Amino acid sequence: MKILVQGKTQGIILKSQQAINFLGTVDKKTGIISDKNHELYDKSIKNSILVFPSGVGSSVGAYTIYSIKSNNTAPLAMICQKADLTVATGCALANIPLLVDDKMFTSLQTGEKISIDTESSNPITLL
């Protein structure tokens, strides 16, 4: 497991099998995914633990992650299958905990409640 951005939180998982392009896919005011072709279309990522393979698209998407945090519409934490620089820098700007773990990505499911503590020896626990 890689810890890209540290932090401590708990919440309910929203999982996508599809990568997310934060630039242009997420409504910054509401946190709702606005791309009709996306698996999470019409769902809000606000206050979720967002689990997805990785970010794709323009690095400017990092500013979008910062914006949704400023608008209080951001996820509480993100867990990715693989690291990408757009999501990494976006979460760093916004101070959103970000973990990368292939196994966790596979096992975690939408609706599960987990707690995250990057200081702990067991950073992710099912509640």
Place this chain on the structure above:
Amino acid sequence: MELTKDEESALKGEQGEILQMAYRILVATGEATDAEKLIPIEWAHLSGVNYNTIGDAGEEFLSGISKKAKVKVRTTLNPMGFDIDNVSNYNLDDNFISKQLSIKNSYEAMGVTPSFSCIPYEIFDIPKEGTQVAFAESNAAIHANSYDNLKTNKESAFSALASAITGKSPYSSIRKEDSPNLTIRMKVKNPNELTYGMLGFFAGKVGDTSVNISGLGEMDNRQCKAMCGGMGTSGTCAKFLFGDGDVGCEKVDFDQKEMQNVHDELNTAEKGDLITLGSPQLGLEEMSDLAGKLKGRSFKKRCMIFCPRTVKEQARKIGYTNELERAGCEILSDCCTCLTPLINKNDVDSVTTNSIKGAFYLKNSNGVGVNLKSLSQIVEDETR
């Protein structure tokens, strides 16, 4: 990643929220790219300047941090969206202009040198061999690693900004001695700058973090820049090494057929409504060369030339700008072809250029057709 005590303390927020955020960016980037530690850098070059690319979110972010952040090392800046001296000649709305000026002010407030150039390697003195820097502009990072004996990651706008504020950067693989596992064999005869741009574009697609290139003859400045620009556009590769590389290297040929593939991908129009030169911006040598080529000739259509402000001023003193303007060129500083808001598909169907990097963004971001031609062909076809 191993952090020093001082870096740990900054990451915890004991040295203020700006340094905390900057270290968060460096740690996130370093962990993502498997860097083992941070190292000091002496020069940062930032991207993320053009309002056309960073938008409202970028403008607001920079405005917010500029009240508290100060850069710690020499920091220079990529082009913005326009040249303030002639912006009224182009149809830009007031919102664009005021947001762009806000971005400019934010960077200046942080202590950044407002160079607005994508060719820092040509307009600033190059530090001594082996110096660690952090360049976000892709063509400049590749030029620095391949020609200038400097060492840099192909930074993002954010990691370069964090490096500017902290004076540190992740020590990842490209900063160490590298041995690429791929060699591209240059097989195209009589190459011009367009050929080198296409070679770079091809190399960026097939290469990993660095590639060897064999079969290159003497290259002029324009050709080197074209190759770096092309490579930076198509992938994550950050360095050329010249020669055959290790015996075990996989070999790939860049021949007429591969070149045609790149050409077919980027050349989408038979002719252009206007011409752009620059992406990367032109240096003084190219301005001089162009002024010479245009002696006694004039463009039959609009020709936009992009160069750094310092180059424009030098060129004016020597008399090149007079010659270029007489031949019908519009000379713009502080901005570039790449992601320019000054070319709009409502007014222009297609653009002629000799830049592979420019072609890629004109096609994909501006949504206009592109007609690729070498500079000598442009002068032959488009002037009288």
